[in-house]
Amino acid sequence: MVYSDRLRDIYGGDFVTTAIKIRDINKTYGELQALDDVNLDIKKGEFFGLLGPNGAGKSTLIGILGGLVKKDSGNVTVLGKDIIKNYRETKKSLGIVPQEITFDPYFTVRETLEIHSGYFGIKDNDQKIDELLNALSLSDKAEIGPRQLSGGMKRRLLIAKALVHDPEIIVLDEPTAGVDVELRNSLWEYVINLNNQGKTIILTTHYLEEAEALCDRIAIMNKGKIVKVDTKENLINSIDKKLIKIQFADSVQGLEDELQEINFDLNKDKREIEIETAKQDLDKILKKINRLNLDIVDMNIESAKLEDVFIKLTSLGGDDN
Numbered sequence: 122m123v124y125s126d127r128l129r130d131i132y133g134g135d136f137v138t139t140a141i142k143i144r145d146i147n148k149t150y151g152e153l154q155a156l157d158d159v160n161l162d163i164k165k166g167e168f169f170g171l172l173g174p175n176g177a178g179k180s181t182l183i184g185i186l187g188g189l190v191k192k193d194s195g196n197v198t199v200l201g202k203d204i205i206k207n208y209r210e211t212k213k214s215l216g217i218v219p220q221e222i223t224f225d226p227y228f229t230v231r232e233t234l235e236i237h238s239g240y241f242g243i244k245d246n247d248q249k250i251d252e253l254l255n256a257l258s259l260s261d262k263a264e265i266g267p268r269q270l271s272g273g274m275k276r277r278l279l280i281a282k283a284l285v286h287d288p289e290i291i292v293l294d295e296p297t298a299g300v301d302v303e304l305r306n307s308l309w310e311y312v313i314n315l316n317n318q319g320k321t322i323i324l325t326t327h328y329l330e331e332a333e334a335l336c337d338r339i340a341i342m343n344k345g346k347i348v349k350v351d352t353k354e355n356l357i358n359s360i361d362k363k364l365i366k367i368q369f370a371d372s373v374q375g376l377e378d379e380l381q382e383i384n385f386d387l388n389k390d391k392r393e394i395e396i397e398t399a400k401q402d403l404d405k406i407l408k409k410i411n412r413l414n415l416d417i418v419d420m421n422i423e424s425a426k427l428e429d430v431f432i433k434l435t436s437l438g439g440d441d442n
């Protein structure tokens with residue numbers, strides 16, 4: 122249950138807290154409509170995924186949130202405050218980790234974080250800085266300059282920079298690109314912990330399995346539009362697909378005759394079969410296979426994945442809403 126739902130349970134039905142409200146946002150770059158009437162509500166405490174193929178408009182939308190990109194029309198509120206009218210206040214509530222890596226090369230990692238704390242009027246922020254350096258495995262790099270950091274370390278410094286002022290809403294634009302698996306896991310552990318403390322997390326990533334594992338709700342963008350917003354479970358359940366994988370003890374022959382009208386792939390040595398089917402046909406297919414009396418070594422039945430939803434909505438289905 123997300124934080125805002127827990128609060129609503131405690132304080133009653135009217136207690137709805139929206140972290141970010143995006144209304145009728147349009148943005149063009151010359152002829153290109155980068156954002157086309159975008160509307161989105163993100164609840165306080167959610168772990169929210171913003172997904173879409175390259176060029177869908179995710180970074181443009183995040184840029185508008187952070188005041189780096191000027192929208193043509195529409196409005197955005199952060200914790201109930203308009204981002205233009207209350208620029209300073211809303212900026213404090215947001216910690217945005219951008220996709221592009223830029224640092225002043227003259228300052229060490231620690232100085233970079235101290236200076237950034239200063240932008241928010243925070244002095245003596247050592248405790249938070251040490252916590253971040255530790256969580257992001259940068260403690261031993263604290264006294265060196267960004268030029269001496271690897272790509273993955275720079276990305277982690279970017280994350281630390283966005284979090285020094287302890288923002289309520291954390292926006293992560295492709296945070297794990299170039300970060301190795303072990304550090305990716307420790308980064309997620311830290312972010313999940315922040316989410317458990319009630320922070321709202323908004324994540325864009327091209328690693329769909331990360332979004333599937335982490336996010337409560339997901340918006341899928343394509344060509345400047347939000348094509349679908351729903352819970353992860355509803356999105357995945359919207360795809361009626363089961364993938365049956367069976368491994369036989371010996372190579373099998375003549376399945377074409379036996380499995381007529383069923384689409385299947387047999388591997389090279391004819392010992393493994395993959396059958397994609399709708400849920401309702403699962404029983405029929407398994408019974409048919411059983412009747413063949415083959416020695417089965419292993420069997421696996423997979424459900425649809427977020428990736429299937431993503432492909433359907435962004436390449437084939439387009440504006441299927």
Ligand SMILES: Nc1ncnc2c1ncn2[C@@H]1O[C@H](COP(=O)(O)OP(=O)(O)OP(=O)(O)O)[C@@H](O)[C@H]1O
Binds near residue numbers: 174175177178
């Ligand atoms: N400053 C700019 N000037 C002109 N066009 C731009 C600018 N920034 C973005 N665009 C265009 O706007 C569209 C949306 O870009 P955006 O970076 O928001 O997409 P994205 O979903 O973040 O993509 P990615 O997954 O590749 O990061 C793209 O077609 C891009 O080429």
